[in-house]
Amino acid sequence: MLRKLLILAVFAGTSASIPIVYQSNPQLVENLLRSAVPGKQAVEAQPNVNLASxxxxxxxxxxxxxxxxxxxxxxxxxxxxxxxxxxxxxxxxxxxxxxxxxxxxxxxxxxxxxxxxxxxxxxxxxxxxxxxxxxxxxxxxxxxxxxxxxxxxxxxxxxxxxxxxxxxxxxxxxxxxxxxxxxxxxx
Missing domain, CATH: 2.40.70.10 (Acid Proteases)
Structure with a gap:
């Protein structure tokens, strides 16, 4: 039971962080999603460019x-x-x-x-x-x-x-x- 709760907690925490990661680096999330879809070729992640510079x-x-x-x-x-x-x-x-x-x-x-x-x-x-x-x-x-x-x-x-x-x-x-x-x- 404790193992299932721990797995559920890790899954919930990961799911909650996806919008935050997407907002900070949408290209990374889109590339991860493309690589997870079978039959589609994965695209390499683009380098993160700091626009503040x-x-x-x-x-x-x-x-x-x-x-x-x-x-x-x-x-x-x-x-x-x-x-x-x-x-x-x-x-x-x-x-x-x-x-x-x-x-x-x-x-x-x-x-x-x-x-x-x-x-x-x-x-x-x-x-x-x-x-x-x-x-x-x-x-x-x-x-x-x-x-x-x-x-x-x-x-x-x-x-x-x-x-x-x-x-x-x-x-x-x-x-x-x-x-x-x-x-x-x-x-």
Whole structure:
């Protein structure tokens, strides 16, 4: 009886640690699963790359189905690669920004065509009042989360160096919360 309880305890402990191992190294778990399936060729485990050693490069979000975790950088900001209209763009999630805010260079890169006359809105920024244009992003994606038709504001490159993913995106999610240095996004 004691032997069965011990085996059951080892099995339960191992099973409980699988999600933790998957979150820290999903490639390792996927390779282990592939090697366990008969008739399929096992793929060698990929080396674990430490993204923290890459300067000024935001860590990619960890996808979890329709949930995404974004780790805070060394400054405490939640920076991550996004896809705007299918193009990869780095941005910072900013709950203080009413709208998604991108600069003119990013707008051009993602296919937004703006004229000088489109810059007819005044926006108050930390650096003063500037002219801006309102536009729509067809598709904004982070990890497995996709939101269509997101309102954005376009600012001059000198006024906005970092693209900001604001509340016009976050309000369309089921949930977002900060806990233990990570931002959880749920759709």
């Amino acid at each position: 890459v300067p000024n490069k935001p860590a990619a979000p960890l996808p979890m189905g329709r949930k995404v975790l974004v780790a805070a950088d060394e400054r405490g900001h939640f920076s991550s690669p996004f896809k705007l209209n299918g193009r990869q763009v780095d941005g910072m999630i900013d709950t203080g920004a009413t709208l998604v805010a991108i600069n003119i260079s990013t707008a051009r890169r993602i296919g937004l065509s703006l004229n000088a006359s489109d810059f007819n809105r005044e926006v108050n920024t930390a650096n003063g009042t500037i002219k801006a244009a309102v536009a729509m992003i067809d598709r904004l994606q982070i990890g497995s989360i996709t939101v269509n038709d997101v309102q954005t504001i376009v600012l001059d490159d000198r006024a906005l160096r970092t693209n900001l993913i604001g509340m016009s995106f976050l309000n369309r999610l089921d949930k977002y919360q900060v806990e233990n240095g990570t931002l959880l996004l749920v759709q």
